[in-house]
Amino acid sequence: MSGRRGDAVGGAHAPPTLPRSSNTIMQTEGIDIMQKPAPSDSPIHELIRNRWSPRAFANKPVAPDVLRSLFEAARWAPSSNNEQPWAFLVAPKDDKENFEKMLGILVEFNSGWAKNAPVLAIAVAELLFAKNNTPNRNAQYDTGAATAWLSVEATARGLFVHQMAGFDPEKARQAFGIPAGWDAIAALAIGYPGDPASLPQRLQDRELAPRTRKPLSEFVMSGHWGQPAPFVSN
């Protein structure tokens, strides 16, 4: 958790963001799953509110046509010069060799729970423009957007995506033959939500912890750095 950085923008007088919890356990297809809507300060669309990053996944495969729609959503993300500087390496669990290879690039903390997700993937960014090999300073940014749109489609279909920075990009390069000029940026666990009680205790605690974010006044500014935008303080 990043915590508040009161000296960055809002100062000591910014209103505190109290951790509120709106976690709800509900039964779906005979198992307990958790809903963890964002305790937002302003109204947001339910697809945004309902997205979160669980570690408990149901033992239920993701159908090929659903996977296709997830990546189709990523496909239509916007990008600088329509470069589409993203690629995904994907391992559904029934492709055992590939799935094991994917697990092997994760740090141990992540492979411990991600092994129960039905699909693992890596998001890879092309750092140079294909047409002239000059640096594309938006490559990672645009790749992050592509995965976000994928997550929107996932949420709309009752799936969740838990992204991980905790993996070894060089192991990924070797394991999958990622060429020079492309960098693996994030690993993804994708699947249907599972019972939090299926997790070891310390992960259950994290699963149930309230969701927290910096207040808008810390990062939405107008006119000059550090000056909260008038519309966020109204």
Place this chain on the structure above:
Amino acid sequence: MSGRRGDAVGGAHAPPTLPRSSNTIMQTEGIDIMQKPAPSDSPIHELIRNRWSPRAFANKPVAPDVLRSLFEAARWAPSSNNEQPWAFLVAPKDDKENFEKMLGILVEFNSGWAKNAPVLAIAVAELLFAKNNTPNRNAQYDTGAATAWLSVEATARGLFVHQMAGFDPEKARQAFGIPAGWDAIAALAIGYPGDPASLPQRLQDRELAPRTRKPLSEFVMSGHWGQPAPFVSN
């Protein structure tokens, strides 16, 4: 337009993505606006399908509570270590001085049309972890996600976001006092859609052009780089 790169993944035998156009002109509040849904190959949620990056904006301000919800959506994006390494500088048009400053950092091609958007903004990424100043290799990726979630909320409210790489990051740093360790990554024009006929001819042509993307088989792989995932070729 990036065009296809047949040698990258799909090879010469990948099915071509034919530019199809599903542009529709419709009247809203007395003006013609264009809908430009993605000609997707697989079903995607309407918020994903309907998002696009127009250059024609209506002369209609964005209310403060709507702006608040857009940035609230960005706030709840996921990030590595919940670092939330993003900030936004925002200039609604009625803040003339700030809006002019924002226009001044855009390349001329962009300021020519973006001056008609009711809100301009810059997305800024913090490149080092706040807690220990070590590089955050997910900073730009996570910032791209935050803007994507903002765009979801915008689309849900009938607004559009057109992002631009065409601006001067160093001018932005000087104009707004962006500190070392933070980099401006993308500029954003935000507003309600306008009449394409309000644009100069060469921009009208772009506004009406079909939307194109690489086929999934070029960027969704399994097992090894360059090997299309089985579920995309089914």
